[in-house]
Amino acid sequence: xxxxxxxxxxxxxxxxxxxxxxxxxxxxxxxxxxxxxxxxxxxxxxxxxxxxxxxxxxxxxxxxxxxxxxxxxxxxxxxxxxxxxxxxxxxxxxxxxxxxxxxxxxxxxxxxxxxxxxxxxxxxxxxxxxxxxxxxxxxxxxxxxxxxxxxxxxxxxxxxxxxxxxxxxxxxxxxxxxxxxxxxxxxxxxxxxxxxxxxxxxxxxxxxxxxxxxxxxxxxxxxxxxxxxxxxxxxxxxxxxxxxxxxxxxxxxxxxxxxxxxxxxxxxxxxxxxxxxxxxxxxxxxxxxxxxxxxxxxxxxxxxxxxxxxxxxxxxxxxxxxxxxxxxxxxxxxxx
DNA sequence: AAACGCGGCAACCGCGGACGC
DNA sequence: GGCGTCCGCGGTTGCCGCGTT
Numbered sequence: 001x002x003x004x005x006x007x008x009x010x011x012x013x014x015x016x017x018x019x020x021x022x023x024x025x026x027x028x029x030x031x032x033x034x035x036x037x038x039x040x041x042x043x044x045x046x047x048x049x050x051x052x053x054x055x056x057x058x059x060x061x062x063x064x065x066x067x068x069x070x071x072x073x074x075x076x077x078x079x080x081x082x083x084x085x086x087x088x089x090x091x092x093x094x095x096x097x098x099x100x101x102x103x104x105x106x107x108x109x110x111x112x113x114x115x116x117x118x119x120x121x122x123x124x125x126x127x128x129x130x131x132x133x134x135x136x137x138x139x140x141x142x143x144x145x146x147x148x149x150x151x152x153x154x155x156x157x158x159x160x161x162x163x164x165x166x167x168x169x170x171x172x173x174x175x176x177x178x179x180x181x182x183x184x185x186x187x188x189x190x191x192x193x194x195x196x197x198x199x200x201x202x203x204x205x206x207x208x209x210x211x212x213x214x215x216x217x218x219x220x221x222x223x224x225x226x227x228x229x230x231x232x233x234x235x236x237x238x239x240x241x242x243x244x245x246x247x248x249x250x251x252x253x254x255x256x257x258x259x260x261x262x263x264x265x266x267x268x269x270x271x272x273x274x275x276x277x278x279x280x281x282x283x284x285x286x287x288x289x290x291x292x293x294x295x296x297x298x299x300x301x302x303x304x305x306x307x308x309x310x311x312x313x314x315x316x317x318x319x320x321x322x323x324x325x326x327x328x329x330x331x332x333x334x335x336x
Numbered sequence: 337a338a339a340c341g342c343g344g345c346a347a348c349c350g351c352g353g354a355c356g357c
Numbered sequence: 358g359g360c361g362t363c364c365g366c367g368g369t370t371g372c373c374g375c376g377t378t
Contacts, residue, residue, distance in 0.1 A: 014347080014348075015347075015348090015371095015372090016346075016347075016372080017346090017347090036363090037363080037364070038362080038363065038364090050363085050364090051348085051349095051363095051364085051365095052347080052348080054364080054365085055346090055347065055348080056346090056347080058365090059346070059347080060346075060347095087367065087368090088366090088367090089366075089367070090365075090366060090367085101365095101366075101367085102345085102346080102347085102367095103345085103346095105367075105368085106344070106345055106346085107344095107345095109344095109368095110343065110344055110345080111344095
């Protein structure tokens with residue numbers, strides 16, 4: 001169980017690799033192949049530890065590495081596999097030819113994790129963040145400030161903040177409603193199994209006027225109005241004017257297909273996303289689409305060996321055990 | 337033009353499993 | 358079975374470039 005002391009040895013170079021070092025490493029591996037990383041540096045004439053050589057080769061110099069931005073397909077694949085494997089980057093990387101675990105890990109940490117959080121999903125569980133009610137008192141307290149604190153009249157700034165907070169509270173409530181509805185097996189056209197109807201959601205949506213840029217507000221003022229915690233794992237400060245888009249919307253059109261989390265033993269959850277196409281172009285009111293079972297969503301999934309992604313089998317067209325709603329496109333994106 | 341902040345990414349660190357003796 | 362070594366993985370760090378002030 002002893003640990004390799006390789007990188008602690010004195011005199012070994014650390015830090016960025018030079019082109020000369022890269023060349024030596026590539027030449028050596030071309031001639032002798034991979035393996036025996038501990039012995040490789042001396043044989044290749046490198047003043048590096050074997051571990052550093054291995055990392056450099058596997059993460060950067062390997063000829064089959066695909067560089068450049070991740071495609072939408074790759075993004076979807078990572079999301080899907082992460083919901084199955086969690087942070088098992090090497091396992092995810094095996095499904096993405098040319099991509100290294102390190103690259104995928106970085107992409108996740110810098111892009112996808114944020115995107116999921118913005119959409120209201122917990123990036124670890126891929127479940128909707130549901131502690132909306134924990135933050136509701138703060139939101140409503142701010143939104144319902146009818147009497148000014150310390151008997152000072154509300155100035156323009158405060159009024160703007162109040163209106164903003166009210167809209168935010170409504171939107172979070174809406175999201176909560178939609179997620180609650182999504183946790184039920186849907187009837188054909190309504191969410192009424194939880195006492196929530198299409199009409200209720202629609203009325204709520206239409207009570208929210210389209211937001212224009214409000215010059216009296218800035219992000220620091222909003223952030224200083226108390227901490228809005230949206231989710232239990234990560235708090236997201238609100239940034240006006242992109243506040244609304246941060247609630248649920250990805251920054252780019254984005255369709256997220258949730259999947260079984262076999263390691264957690266959880267059922268798939270439902271995703272409800274509205275698109276700009278769901279707004280009435282004439283008056284910007286929201287037209288709630290009827291829940292539909294998307295072909296991909298009408299999938300019956302079975303797992304013969306929990307924890308093993310390859311044991312997951314799906315079929316289409318039958319009665320699904322886990323019906324899912326799938327609306328495509330961003331919600332309330334670019335409303336200004 | 338300089339200073340500053342932030343995001344992205346390459347590289348490092350430390351742990352644990354696999355394997356051989 | 359115990360110990361040592363090697364390797365691979367995931368988390369973290371720190372540098373660098375770019376945008377903003």
